[in-house]
Amino acid sequence: MTTGTKGERTRxxxxxxxxxxxxxxxxxxxxxxTLASRLGLSKSGLYAHFKSKDALxxxxxxHGANHFIATVVHPSLAQGDPVAALRTLFTAWLEWxxxxxxxxxxxxxxIVEYDDRPGAVRDLLVEFHRRWIDFIAGAAKRxxxxxxFRADLDAAQFAHDFQxxxxxxxxxxxxxxxxxxxxxxxxxxxxxLADAASR
Amino acid sequence: MTTGTKGERTRxxxxxxxxxxxxxxxxxxxxxxTLASRLGLSKSGLYAHFKSKDALxxxxxxHGANHFIATVVHPSLAQGDPVAALRTLFTAWLEWxxxxxxxxxxxxxxIVEYDDRPGAVRDLLVEFHRRWIDFIAGAAKRxxxxxxFRADLDAAQFAHDFQxxxxxxxxxxxxxxxxxxxxxxxxxxxxxLADAASR
DNA sequence: GACAAGCACGAACGTTCGTGCTATTTGATT
DNA sequence: AATCAAATAGCACGAACGTTCGTGCTTGTC
Numbered sequence: 001m002t003t004g005t006k007g008e009r010t011r012x013x014x015x016x017x018x019x020x021x022x023x024x025x026x027x028x029x030x031x032x033x034t035l036a037s038r039l040g041l042s043k044s045g046l047y048a049h050f051k052s053k054d055a056l057x058x059x060x061x062x063h064g065a066n067h068f069i070a071t072v073v074h075p076s077l078a079q080g081d082p083v084a085a086l087r088t089l090f091t092a093w094l095e096w097x098x099x100x101x102x103x104x105x106x107x108x109x110x111i112v113e114y115d116d117r118p119g120a121v122r123d124l125l126v127e128f129h130r131r132w133i134d135f136i137a138g139a140a141k142r143x144x145x146x147x148x149f150r151a152d153l154d155a156a157q158f159a160h161d162f163q164x165x166x167x168x169x170x171x172x173x174x175x176x177x178x179x180x181x182x183x184x185x186x187x188x189x190x191x192x193l194a195d196a197a198s199r
Numbered sequence: 200m201t202t203g204t205k206g207e208r209t210r211x212x213x214x215x216x217x218x219x220x221x222x223x224x225x226x227x228x229x230x231x232x233t234l235a236s237r238l239g240l241s242k243s244g245l246y247a248h249f250k251s252k253d254a255l256x257x258x259x260x261x262h263g264a265n266h267f268i269a270t271v272v273h274p275s276l277a278q279g280d281p282v283a284a285l286r287t288l289f290t291a292w293l294e295w296x297x298x299x300x301x302x303x304x305x306x307x308x309x310i311v312e313y314d315d316r317p318g319a320v321r322d323l324l325v326e327f328h329r330r331w332i333d334f335i336a337g338a339a340k341r342x343x344x345x346x347x348f349r350a351d352l353d354a355a356q357f358a359h360d361f362q363x364x365x366x367x368x369x370x371x372x373x374x375x376x377x378x379x380x381x382x383x384x385x386x387x388x389x390x391x392l393a394d395a396a397s398r
Numbered sequence: 399g400a401c402a403a404g405c406a407c408g409a410a411c412g413t414t415c416g417t418g419c420t421a422t423t424t425g426a427t428t
Numbered sequence: 429a430a431t432c433a434a435a436t437a438g439c440a441c442g443a444a445c446g447t448t449c450g451t452g453c454t455t456g457t458c
C-alpha cells in the first residue's frame with residue numbers, strides 16, 4: 001500500500017484506470033459499468049467514491065492534470081534557461097501524448113468533446129488550458145527578457161503556435177499512426193524557435 | 200422539392216441535421232432518438248433510411264465530405280496560381296470550421312473520437328485525411344515547380360504545418376472562444392508561407 | 399470485546415439506447 | 429380513380445445507462 005486510507009487508495013486506483021480509459025473512449029464514452037468491471041469492482045462500489053458521473057469526470061480531469069504537471073511541467077521547471085525550458089516542455093509533451101497516455105493526450109480529447117457543451121467540465125478545461133497557454137507564454141517572455149528571443153516577439157502568438165504544433169503531432173500520430181509525426185513536430189518547433197530568436 | 204425521390208430527399212434532410220448535430224455532440228453522442236425528434240420524425244421512420252447506426256455515422260461522414268469539398272476544396276480549385284489556391288484553401292477552412300459547422304469542423308471532432316477505435320468509421324477518416332493532406336501537399340509542390348516556393352521545400356512537412364495551424368485555430372476558437380484566433384492563425388500561416396517562399 | 403465508521407456489494411429503479419417487426423399512410427404510375 | 433411500391437409510424441425487445449438503497453463485511457477506537 002502506498003499512502004492514505006483504504007478508500008483514498010482505491011479511489012486513486014480507479015482514477016488511474018479511468019484516466020487511461022478516458023483517453024480512448026472519451027469522458028462521455030467512459031461508462032461506470034465498464035470501468036467497474038475493468039477494475040473488478042461493483043458498479044455501486046465504484047460509484048460510491050464519486051457522487052455522480054459529473055463529479056467522476058471532473059475528478060478524472062483533476063487527476064490527469066496532476067499527472068500532466070508531474071510529467072510535462074515539472075521537468076521544464078527544473079531548467080533555468082527559458083529556451084531550454086521550452087525545449088523540455090516540448091519534448092515532455094510529445095512523450096506525454098505519445099507514450100504515457102493510452103489514447104493520446106486526455107485534454108485534447110476532452111476539449112474536443114466538451115468545447116461546445118456548457119457546464120463544469122468545460123469550465124475546468126478552459127481554466128486548465130488558459131493556465132497551460134500562459135505557462136508557455138511566460139517562458140517565452142522570459143526568453144525575451146534574458147536575450148535569446150527578439151524583443152518584439154508576441155509571446156501569446158508564440159504560445160498559440162507552440163500549441164498548434166502539439167495538436168498537429170497528436171493528430172498525425174494517433175489517426176495516421178505516422179512514424180514521422182515526431183520528426184515533423186520537431187522540425188516545426190525548430191522553425192518556431194528560429195523565428196523567435198533575436199537576430 | 201429539390202431532386203430525387205421522396206426518400207432520397209428526406210434522407211438528405213436527415214443528414215443535414217445530423218451533420219450539424221454531430222459537430223456538437225460527436226458521432227457517438229449523436230443518438231437516433233434525439234435526431235428523430237429534432238426532425239419531427241419517428242425513431243423507426245428515420246432508422247429505416249439507414250440499416251444501422253454504423254451506417255448512419257458513415258453516411259454523415261460522406262455527407263460532411265461532400266459539404267467540405269463544395270465549401271473548402273472547390274473554391275481553391277478555381278484558383279490557377281498554387282499559392283493563391285493555398286490562401287483560398289486556408290481562408291475557406293477557417294470559414295468552414297468557424298461558421299458553417301455549428302460545433303466546429305466535423306472531421307476534427309470525429310478524428311479525436313475515433314482515432315483509437317478500429318472500424319469502418321476510423322478507416323474512412325484515415326482515407327479522407329490522407330486525401331486532404333495530399334491535396335495540400337500537391338498545391339505546395341505545384342508552387343515549388345512554378346517558382347514561388349523554394350526548390351528544397353518539403354511539401355509533406357508544409358502540409359503537416361498547414362494542418363497544425365488549422366487545428367490550433369479550431370481549438371482556440373471553440374474552447375476559448377478567442378476572438379483573436381483567426382488573427383493568430385493568419386499570422387502563423389503568413390509565417391509558413393514566408394518560410395516556404397524562395398529567396 | 400463492544401461499537402461505530404468506512405467501504406464494497408447485489409439488486410433494483412426508471413430511462414434511453416439501438417434494433418427489429420407489423421401496420422398504415424403516402425406518392426407515383428397506370 | 430385504382431393500384432402498388434415506397435416511406436413512415438407504432439410498438440416492443442433486450443441491453444445498458446446513471447443512480448439509489450439496504451445490507452453486510454472490515455477496520456480501527458473506546
